[in-house]
Amino acid sequence: MDARGEHMRTVMVSFSGVDGAGKSTQIESLATHVRQDGRRVHVVRFWDDVARLKGIREASGHKIFKGDKGVGSPAAPIHRRDKNVRSAGMTWVRLFLYLVDAVSLRFKVREVLAAGYDLVIFDRYCYDELANLNLQNPLIRAYARAIMWLVPWPHISYLLDADPVQACARKPEYPLEFVRCNREAYLRLATMVGGITVLKAGPVHDVESEVIAHAASKLSFEAANHAHGTWAVERR
Numbered sequence: 001m002d003a004r005g006e007h008m009r010t011v012m013v014s015f016s017g018v019d020g021a022g023k024s025t026q027i028e029s030l031a032t033h034v035r036q037d038g039r040r041v042h043v044v045r046f047w048d049d050v051a052r053l054k055g056i057r058e059a060s061g062h063k064i065f066k067g068d069k070g071v072g073s074p075a076a077p078i079h080r081r082d083k084n085v086r087s088a089g090m091t092w093v094r095l096f097l098y099l100v101d102a103v104s105l106r107f108k109v110r111e112v113l114a115a116g117y118d119l120v121i122f123d124r125y126c127y128d129e130l131a132n133l134n135l136q137n138p139l140i141r142a143y144a145r146a147i148m149w150l151v152p153w154p155h156i157s158y159l160l161d162a163d164p165v166q167a168c169a170r171k172p173e174y175p176l177e178f179v180r181c182n183r184e185a186y187l188r189l190a191t192m193v194g195g196i197t198v199l200k201a202g203p204v205h206d207v208e209s210e211v212i213a214h215a216a217s218k219l220s221f222e223a224a225n226h227a228h229g230t231w232a233v234e235r236r
Contacts, residue, residue, distance in 0.1 A: 010113050012109070012122065013157075014121070014157045015027055015121065016125055016131075017186065020171030021160040021161070022160055022170075025208070026158070027043060033212050041117065041121065042119070042120050043123060045123045046123060050101060051101050053100060078172070086134075091134070094129070094133065095133075098126070098130070101126065102147050102151050122154065125151075130144045130148075131186045135189060156218055158197050
């Protein structure tokens with residue numbers, strides 16, 4: 001399913017990456033930049049607005065595996081036990097949950113398209129779930145491709161690459177080794193599914209400038225359509 005051909009007024013952009021990659025900062029920067037042009041921007045938080053069956057996730061991470069709740073910070077590090085738990089049983093649970101979330105994502109995209117926003121930014125997308133799977137397994141790769149067939153494709157999908165050590169320092173929630181493996185999975189997924197713009201790790205301001213410049217080159221309002229708020233989209 002390709003949302004780009006369904007509703008050319010609304011542009012969809014997603015940001016993905018390991019915890020601590022700087023997604024929130026870049027999302028806020030892009031949203032502010034577009035709002036200054038008088039455009040309507042809406043941010044969808046994947047874990048809050050799309051993910052389903054949160055009780056099962058909480059039970060597995062906190063009650064069963066004894067992981068901490070909340071968000072880690074340099075001043076208050078935590079030890080989460082959820083997506084970093086690797087076992088056959090948890091893989092089957094994830095496959096089920098991610099399928100449910102993919103269906104939920106389809107409905108959420110329809111909802112935001114119908115609202116008529118100029119720009120919808122997704123804080124995480126299905127990529128962030130698929131990167132938790134063992135993509136070296138051919139059956140898992142087939143599953144990932146099926147999920148990508150099921151969900152709408154954003155106009156632009158950003159993957160914020162990050163140095164694992166720095167990411168862990170900014171957001172200390174998971175072991176460094178897991179973050180390293182998670183980063184490799186993101187990069188492998190980007191190569192596998194295609195259409196993902198990988199932004200190399202760098203100073204926040206440099207990445208911010210790159211995001212805005214790249215978005216401006218891909219998405220622009222046609223002068224003739226300013227009155228209608230229609231985005232001119234360069235197809236990938």
